[in-house]
Amino acid sequence: MPYKVLIVEDQEMPRQLFEIFVRSDPRYTLVASISNAELAIDFCSHGTVDLILMDVMTELGSSGLDAAEAIKTRYPSIRIIIVTSMPEASWLRRAREIGVDSFWYKEAQKEPILTVMERTMAGERVFPDETPVVPIGFTNNHDFSERELEILRELITGDSNAEIGERLGIAASTVKYHVQNMLEKTGMHTRTELAAVARSLGIAIK
Numbered sequence: 001m002p003y004k005v006l007i008v009e010d011q012e013m014p015r016q017l018f019e020i021f022v023r024s025d026p027r028y029t030l031v032a033s034i035s036n037a038e039l040a041i042d043f044c045s046h047g048t049v050d051l052i053l054m055d056v057m058t059e060l061g062s063s064g065l066d067a068a069e070a071i072k073t074r075y076p077s078i079r080i081i082i083v084t085s086m087p088e089a090s091w092l093r094r095a096r097e098i099g100v101d102s103f104w105y106k107e108a109q110k111e112p113i114l115t116v117m118e119r120t121m122a123g124e125r126v127f128p129d130e131t132p133v134v135p136i137g138f139t140n141n142h143d144f145s146e147r148e149l150e151i152l153r154e155l156i157t158g159d160s161n162a163e164i165g166e167r168l169g170i171a172a173s174t175v176k177y178h179v180q181n182m183l184e185k186t187g188m189h190t191r192t193e194l195a196a197v198a199r200s201l202g203i204a205i206k
Contacts, residue, residue, distance in 0.1 A: 002026060003027060003028050003029070003050040003121055004029055004031045004047075004048050004050045005022045005028045005029065005030055005031065005050070005051045005052070005053065006032050006033075006034070006040060006043060006044075006052045006053070007019060007032070007034070008034055008035070008036070008039075008040045008052060008053065008054045008058060008064060009035065009055045009058070009083070010035040010036070010057070010058045010059040011055075014055075014083075014106060015035070018053055018083075019033055021113055021114055024114075027121075028051070028117070031047060031048070035058060035059040036060055036062045037055070037062040037063060037064040037066070037067035037068075038062040038066075038067055039062075040054065041067055041070050041071055041074075044071055044074070044075050044078060045074075049075075049078055050078065050079065050121070051079045051081070051120065051121060052068075052079070052081070053081050053113070053117075054068055054080055054081065054082055055083055055084060056082060056084045056086065056088075056091055057084075057086070065082070065095065065098065068082065068095070068098060069098040072098060072100070076099075079101045079121060080101050080102075081100075081102040081104055081113075081116060081117065081120055082095050082100050082102070082104070083105075083106055083113070084103075084104075084106065085105065085106040085202065086202030086205060087105075087131040088202055088203065088204065088205045089131050089141075089149055090153070091205075092127070092128070092131060095127075096127065101126075102116055102119070102120045102124075102125060102126035103127045103128060104116050104126070105128060105131075105132055130142070134201050134202070134203055136186055136197060136198060136201060137187045137188050137197070138185065138186055139185045143185055144182065144185070147178060148178050148182055149203075149204060150168060151164060151168070151175055151178045151179065151182075152182065152195070152203070152204040153204045153205065154168065154206070155194065155195035156198070156204060156205070158192075158195075160172075161173075161175040161176050161179070179191050182194055
């Protein structure tokens, strides 16, 4: 019996490509292709699913990681592969923590998605060693420390150093210090520019 696959992807082109890949392999059968991660939870409660290809950012702001966590809690036998083009480091870490089976970067893959699917269904957990390297200004995302990335995510909110510091449990002056370091590393002129570019590149997503 072929494995039953559910695709959760809100972008039309990647969704169509995943559908083509699944239909091209007799080991799999496509049971549904949807664009909202929250709907995947309900789908799993009503239908048989063996494997889910789950994007992180889906329709109406629904989080694929939140949905994956809920599904893994309720239906631990369902295998889940997170698929994303965004190099947000916290997603890779959280996917491991919540028990996602595998993780695949759409635009920086080392092996085809069908290979990852095969290994995942064989019981392997397939994760990249690190996020893809993405240039930002004069540097790249791997040149930021964990604390800098943490503050960079908060910058996207537009909050002040004091507000960010309060949330992170550090002084406003410490936030300012790290922001200045990131501006110097990237060659950018303002915190607004830094936050906007980082968000557009998927380096920091709140």
